[in-house]
Amino acid sequence: MTALEDRAIPTYITELDAAGLRDFVRSLGWPAYRAKQIARWVYRRGIFDFRAMTDLPSEAREVLAERARAHSGAVVTRLHAPDGTSKFAIAFPDGQVIETVLLAYRFGYSVCVSTQAGCRMGCRFCASTIGGRARDLTAGEMMSQVLIAHAEALERPASGGAGLDPDDPDSLAGGATDGGSADLLGIRRVVLMGSGEPFDNYDQVVEFIRRLMDPELLGLGARRITVSTSGVVPGIVKLAHSGLGVNLAVSLHAPDDATRTLLMPVNKKWPVHDVVAASKEYFRLTSRRVTFEYALIKNVNDSKEHAEALAQLLSGFPCHVNLIRLNPVSAGKFEPADKYTVEEFVATLAARQVAVTVRRRLGIEIDAACGQLRRRLVPTFSLGGANGGEDEPCG
Numbered sequence: 069m070t071a072l073e074d075r076a077i078p079t080y081i082t083e084l085d086a087a088g089l090r091d092f093v094r095s096l097g098w099p100a101y102r103a104k105q106i107a108r109w110v111y112r113r114g115i116f117d118f119r120a121m122t123d124l125p126s127e128a129r130e131v132l133a134e135r136a137r138a139h140s141g142a143v144v145t146r147l148h149a150p151d152g153t154s155k156f157a158i159a160f161p162d163g164q165v166i167e168t169v170l171l172a173y174r175f176g177y178s179v180c181v182s183t184q185a186g187c188r189m190g191c192r193f194c195a196s197t198i199g200g201r202a203r204d205l206t207a208g209e210m211m212s213q214v215l216i217a218h219a220e221a222l223e224r225p226a227s228g229g230a231g232l233d234p235d236d237p238d239s240l241a242g243g244a245t246d247g248g249s250a251d252l253l254g255i256r257r258v259v260l261m262g263s264g265e266p267f268d269n270y271d272q273v274v275e276f277i278r279r280l281m282d283p284e285l286l287g288l289g290a291r292r293i294t295v296s297t298s299g300v301v302p303g304i305v306k307l308a309h310s311g312l313g314v315n316l317a318v319s320l321h322a323p324d325d326a327t328r329t330l331l332m333p334v335n336k337k338w339p340v341h342d343v344v345a346a347s348k349e350y351f352r353l354t355s356r357r358v359t360f361e362y363a364l365i366k367n368v369n370d371s372k373e374h375a376e377a378l379a380q381l382l383s384g385f386p387c388h389v390n391l392i393r394l395n396p397v398s399a400g401k402f403e404p405a406d407k408y409t410v411e412e413f414v415a416t417l418a419a420r421q422v423a424v425t426v427r428r429r430l431g432i433e434i435d436a437a438c439g440q441l442r443r444r445l446v447p448t449f450s451l452g453g454a455n456g457g458e459d460e461p462c463g
């Protein structure tokens with residue numbers, strides 16, 4: 069590679085961990101503390117323009133503007149729903165397009181992050197998998213999604229947005245976390261529940277989580293991070309032993325192998341009982357209560373018998389079930405369960421002492437469920453994957 073070509077490829081700050089960022093500033097002949105200054109602007113203040121980083125010398129700002137970029141994502145579509153949900157289609161330099169969702173809650177914002185462009189798991193109710201898996205995302209590309217959503221949150225007039233002072237540790241944005249370090253401004257939770265199966269991209273996912281938790285970067289507490297899997301048993305066990313201690317969500321969607329295999333081909337490899345056994349192991353090793361996601365689909369998995377079987381499956385396990393009416397996938401063959409069926413399902417579980425919550429379907433007006441925006445963008449971009457919000461069970 070020639071020196072000219074080398075200079076043409078920018079360094080993306082989000083592709084570096086804290087040590088890598090220090091090495092980068094040292095390579096420019098600067099003291100290591102410049103890394104902290106840059107990280108503070110990018111990760112805490114949502115400022116991606118190096119020329120606006122006023123505590124850096126003007127020459128340093130110019131060098132960074134020439135040699136580096138804060139992150140590699142470019143927002144190509146930005147949709148906003150009346151309930152506060154925003155969805156971003158984000159393109160990376162190689163042309164891959166993925167989706168990220170920002171969800172507004174009373175306590176602040178959650179970001180739903182994609183871990184792969186597309187997905188190969190083949191869940192029958194999911195638009196993300198329709199074109200298969202295009203490629204894995206890097207830890208830096210996952211971080212790009214958080215930072216883009218964060219920048220949006222800082223613009224908002226409510227629920228953790230405008231009025232928050234990045235330097236005020238008592239603001240909603242800057243409060244201490246369970247881990248004792250500062251939260252990412254305005255972003256209270258990061259859920260790896262977008263397009264892709266996180267355990268199909270384990271190493272980059274774990275690196276992303278480490279960077280989320282690194283106090284030199286974001287310092288997000290483990291309890292504020294949730295990894296959602298379609299039921300990849302070795303991944304569950306590996307994460308349990310990783311020491312990260314993040315939350316685990318498992319897309320269950322059926323209490324028996326016949327129904328689950330119909331919905332999720334992954335069940336052929338790792339059947340229901342193996343998935344629940346691995347989840348119990350996760351709880352045993354981490355003390356983190358596991359959440360089981362269950363999308364209620366009309367005449368498929370929503371009967372009283374299914375509810376009874378689910379209660380039996382989870383009997384004695386201190387877990388939580390999140391129920392949601394399926395978000396219909398365009399051109400999909402499944403329909404959401406009727407509302408009264410949902411109520412009956414909940415009542416059956418509650419009567420058997422299963423902790424259960426019915427989730428709202430957020431962002432329906434903007435196709436916030438798994439892969440639906442991507443499905444609309446595919447004719448435009450022909451690549452990529454996408455996914456839903458935190459309340460939209462997915463990977």
Ligand code: SF4
Nearest residue numbers: 187191194264462463
């Ligand atoms: S639900 Fe999740 S794991 Fe299943 S195909 Fe969709 S993105 Fe992949």
